[in-house]
Amino acid sequence: MIELDLQLASEGPAPERAGFLRWCEQALGQRPGDSELTIRLVDEDEGRALNHRYRHRDYPTNVLSFPADIPEGPDGEPLLDIPLLGDLVICVPVVIREALEQHKQPEAHWAHLVIHGCLHLLGHDHLDDDEAEEMENLERQLLAGLGYSDPYAGDE
Secondary structure (H helix, E strand, C coil), X not given: CEEEEEEEECCCCCCCHHHHHHHHHHHHCCCCCCEEEEEEEECHHHHHHHHXXXXXXXXXXXXXXXXXXXXXXXXXXXXXXXXXXXXEEEEHHHHHHHHHHCCCCHHHHXXXXXXXXXXXXXXXXXXXXXXXXXXXXXXXXXXXXXXCCCXXXXXX
């Protein structure tokens, strides 16, 4: 089961809660047990402030992922057995603008960014080429399972 706290801090158009749940379920489907996460939809001012504070980049970005900081024991295993994954912050105007600029269906772009963010919460990353290729392939597979096309098609 997924417990989703969906916070609407933007006046911009966004998908219904059911869409967010569906995309999270797809991304987290292989994870055993329950999952808890927050998705906060923000405008550009809040998106810029968070991106600046946590990534030292002074512009709003599409999605920020904040994995839960659960303390670990000496063996590297979490000390607490809780389903908390963390938070995603999605900047609504950026998502809408990117979908238009990249000629993508808005719903497909939303699905991609939610899945992308959830994969970050699960520990996936794209800091080097091998990690990026692995993460992108997983995103393609998960999105295809929902009937969406390859979000990277056309990228050089």
